[in-house]
Amino acid sequence: MTESHGSMPDDAATRYAADTPHGATAPQAATAPGDAGMPDWEKRFRAPRVSLPDWAQDAPERSLFVSNASGTYELYAWDRATGEQRQVTDRPNGTTDGVLSPDGEWIWWFDDTDGDEFGVWKRQPFHGGTDEPAVPGLKASYPAGLAIGRDGRTVVVGRSTDEEGSTIHVVRGAGGPVEVYRHPESAGVGDLSHDGTLIAIEHTEHGDAMHSAIRVLRPDGSVVAELDDTKGGTIELGLEVLGFAPVDGDTRLLVGHQRRGRWEPMVWDVASGDETDLALELPGDVSAEWYPDGSALLIAHSFEARSELWRFEPATRALVRLDTPPGSVSGATARPDGTVEFLWSSAAEPPVVRSTSGGVVLDPPGMRSPASVPVEDVWVEGPGGRIHALVQKPAGATGPLPTVFEIHGGPTWHDSDSFAAGPAAWVDHGYAVVRVNYRGSTGYGREWTDALKHRVGLIELEDIAAVREWAVASGLADPAKLVLAGGSWGGYLTLLGLGTQPDAWAIGLAAVPVADYVTAYHDEMEALKAMDRTLLGGTPEEVPERFEASSPLTYVDAVKAPVYISAGVNDPRCPIRQIDNYVDRLAARGAVHEVYRYDAGHGSLVVDERIKQVRLELDFAERHLNR
Template sequence: MTRFCLLPGLVLLASVSGFASGPGDRVATDPKSVVSAESAAGASPMPVAELLQTVRLAGSTWSPDGKQIGYISNASGRLNLWVMQADGTGARQLLKSNDRQSSPAFTKDGKEIVFEQDKGGDELYDLYAVSVGGGEPKNLTNTDKTSESGPLFSKDGKWLAFGSKEKVESSTNLAVMEWPAGTARLLTHEKDPKASWDAVDWSPDGRYVYAVRQVGTEDADVYRVEVKSGAAENLTAHTGKVLMLASAVSPDGKTLLMTSNEKGGYANVALLDVASKKRRWVTDTQWEAHAGGFSPRGDTFTYILNADGRATINFVDGKTLKASDRGVPAGLNTPGAGPTAFREDGSYLFSHQDSTHAPNLYLLSAGGTVTQVTHNESPVLTSATLPSSQLVTYKSFDGKMISALVWVPFNLKRDGTAPVVVMPHGGPTGQTLDSFSPRAILLVSRGYVVIAPNVRGSTGYGMEFQKANYKDLGGADLKDEIAGVDFLKATGFVDAKKVGIWGGSYGGFMTLMAIGKNPEMWAAAVDEYGILDWYTMLAHEDAQLQEYEKSLLGDPVVDKAVYEASSPLKYIREEKAPLLVLQGERDIRVPKEEAEQVVEILKKEGRTVDAVYYPEEGHGFIKREHQVDELTRSVGWFDKYLKGETKAQ
């Protein structure tokens, strides 16, 4: 799904007990139940550089023999390709590049890894292959104006499927090449600018690619596409707007594991019989249940349940449909390898994190033993004591229930003196998950109360809630953010005159909208690659994002009043909060023209504004020195304007 944000990270579930059975069962949290935990040692400010020494893993995959893991790591300060042994030892960096690498996939013989790489954050990916032993990578696609991404090998290793998107077009098509010497060939030729294709799995005989054709954010079908002819068969034909998504094919090729929201707009998991096209439901929930993968024998499959931003992995018996977490530790657990997290011996690789522990890979043996594979935390983080996030629910201005994560410093008194920072998420079709958040850790360790609301328009609470800000961006959803501040005021911890806001992408848009529409409320703000004017966005953004924007705001001609009312440009001259603007120079999602406009306008108005444009960065900053600068400047900005401190971080 296209969003004005970096794709959401991983999810962690503290405990399923005590949580609502669905969004409709949530009750408002008593503000006085929000606590400041006591700590004899307290909490010293977490150093930015030390926190960022904690290694980030962006993707992993099993080698065919299950003895190695290929993965993307920023251990060197860049997101590059690495390999390690299955037990986490022997980590080796295969490639060194300033550019972003992602989506590793082993060849059938295990001798090479195929991956994607862009240029300076431009998101125009080429596919490359490199020997597991090292050496120079080979550019397989070598195109300047086409982005090839998501490599997926057939079971026999003879075919490679991937997505192909022309720079000037909005649709991503399905492409294949014979391995190892074939050339790229399109299987689909999409004509609808709102539609795109995504390969999800191969039939066991390599004859078909199973793919999802999605139209906008509300409608999708699963197709079986013949590789030789390109003939596409719709397996989930339906009426109305329903998301039909697939994730995996059973080893015998007879069953598809899929997700559908046809039950009232809530994502649930089903098994699709390929021959009859009939579905058998596995879940019936109003939280988000997303299909996972099959075990090598096909007797077990998985799905991930996201309940209010916290998630767990469920292992399901294929015959009885009984589910179990198999003793996986509670937390934000997600599959740790693609296209399947299972190994041939039945063991399962997963990623685990929570609000106080960084993501690491773990291995669940077939016998139920859990072993930690990676140890990504820096020594400083390992020894640090951090306050956990707290999940709260509050009523917004119109009674709509809003969930949020709150972080409260240790040993804080209810004397109304603590500064607050609101962290709106990207999207808007996104969700703040209960994950390890460097931003929140940096702030809470310095005495800030932090709140990250999942306002209307967020995913995770059903399609009706997701569409609740349609043609009203920065309207009622901004009021949901403000209601979160009102909730914090009622806790007795915070000072209403020391409220800041910090967001990126759509969160940056929300930041600009907030300080423009409610200028008296905010004392400081940080906008990272946020949208100022939806019309200049249309002129400069990627073609696929143009269609996404129209799906949120309507026709730019017919709905001109909506575009203008939803643009911070209309209100920004009213802002009073000191504003820091951070932007990547090669961002195709929110181009730098948005940041430049903000800065130019506020400087002319004589306001307090500063800006940094990071070279060779796209949407979000991946180079460690830029991340250090980003976080150091942002925390320093709040320390100066919310706390009156000017000391270096």
């Protein structure tokens, strides 16, 4: 189970988006400012969206989804049988972590404080009622997975704290939580078998937080089986739990592996130890989940920033492509009737929850999101191999243009041909936007993802520099009006780039960044400390030279460009103190900078707040680029 510094999606909801199967209407949108004179970029943030609905395993007519209809992203219950929908949560900073119990009777949701990700699970009856502590006796923590048994009595809860490390507890019936696992390194709940007799966990006891191993336990904590691809070699390989077969007594576990240099699925029988490699002949990364009857697999295939869906039948090895438009599928689920619902978008077209039966699944009323422009693919030769970049520019525009390099977070993530309101806002204002899938990005093979170890930040910036040189030489970008921007890890790379490449950038826009790597390490959540030890090869005390070389604070005195920084004061991933340290250094030397602090965590789930932040960034760029 890996953790990252994370990246709040561009509009805080890329993973929760949509437009619409037949006959269902999403919650009424909150009253927004009159849209007659509202610019398109703002409409894209305000337009009501819904996520891919989750559904209860034994009550598939009951679903749970996320929507921004109230102006804040919250959980909503949907009874498909009656069409009734209701808002489940209502908190100032929003709620997105929720799970339906298999019987559909309860909605579990994670209750943190103002976006700090530290809290407890609560639950509420599906049709409404009083919230109650879901697991009395467990103290607040960072969440590390949750699995609820079909018997309604068994719950497996993963937790992470600075003091305890990773712990996993089992609750059975009226009894209190019983600890069945503990380790200082990161670990979490993968899945609970259909009959509740087996628990799959992902762990990084070997110390490499980028590559998990899998252990299967009984509810009493005794070990059933181990699967660890990190043993016996210098090349670390990761595993991930994709899910137990949805059949009582079936001991098959669907597992993701990297044995051929990319993510692929296989079936591991934890009782016999047999491993069945599916060996699907598809380029790029491949993931999978079970169809509800266990007879087939829903295959998610990602390649070169696009994705598609397939149905695979292990018994016959039949592989059939499902009808999905060109673009990106950011979530999919197979329904009991054999249809598949999926969340789709492209850079030009807003997100929509579609069904293979035809039509869409939920139709948010009110304002529709304006479309944007499609992306163009660019491949640039870099120091570590070919770099893939996605480029958008105003329709009909010719260069050279002011250009924003919008750098994704993670770092183990990637930009795709999917709808993003932030880049679209820049295009509306006459900018070209370039998004670079630098080394460290997912979707281009294990070696590409793992390449950034030890020279963290500097490697990614080498790739960004290569694409920047292409953008200028090709006539796309005005070299005097280059903007380096990003959030989370992208914000970190922005500050590091301004200091290590001071003559390359006209301004920098960094949201929730790592700014002082040493202080960030000491203040961040424990799971991210483990990730940083993996990336840099140790703690700041063990490898001080690496932390120094990779810290934006080291180069702050070389920064020439005006800097804009926004930060959540409750952020556990990129904590505020290390940002203040960087800002103090900028202020001490009189460097041009502006800082915006807001009351939330690692980004905001409040639509008005996100719009305010984009407006501030656009204004900063306009003032300092002298456009």
